[in-house]
Amino acid sequence: MLKLKELGFTNIQYNSAIGTLIAKIANPSSEAKAYDYLCNTSAINELIGCDYNKISSNSIYRISDKLLAHKDDLEKHLYTTQKQYLSMMKQ
Numbered sequence: 001m002l003k004l005k006e007l008g009f010t011n012i013q014y015n016s017a018i019g020t021l022i023a024k025i026a027n028p029s030s031e032a033k034a035y036d037y038l039c040n041t042s043a044i045n046e047l048i049g050c051d052y053n054k055i056s057s058n059s060i061y062r063i064s065d066k067l068l069a070h071k072d073d074l075e076k077h078l079y080t081t082q083k084q085y086l087s088m089m090k091q
Contacts, residue, residue: 003077007070015050016063035060 004014022044023034038044038052038060045051067074 003074007073009066012055012059013063013066015048015052016055016059017067018048019044019050019052019055020060020063020067031061031064032057 004017009017019038020031020034023029023037023042026042027033027037029037035052035057045053
């Protein structure tokens with residue numbers, strides 16, 4: 001997820017974005033439920049080394065707006081990356 005760093009995401013924004021995306025994939029729901037999932041249910045803390053209990057719920061609420069602001073760049077990056085992986089798999 002170097003792309004998030006390239007787009008100027010701070011460490012807290014980066015961890016909030018990763019956590020929110022994982023929570024939404026694993027357990028689609030509101031930001032409040034995503035925050036609760038990250039703090040109390042998932043093991044994401046251990047996997048990425050971020051203690052979501054130390055990140056405010058406001059960070060989770062605000063990160064969606066930042067992701068939306070960079071939607072086109074992120075979609076283009078994901079599309080390009082996926083094409084590269086598919087190309088490598090065919091070889």
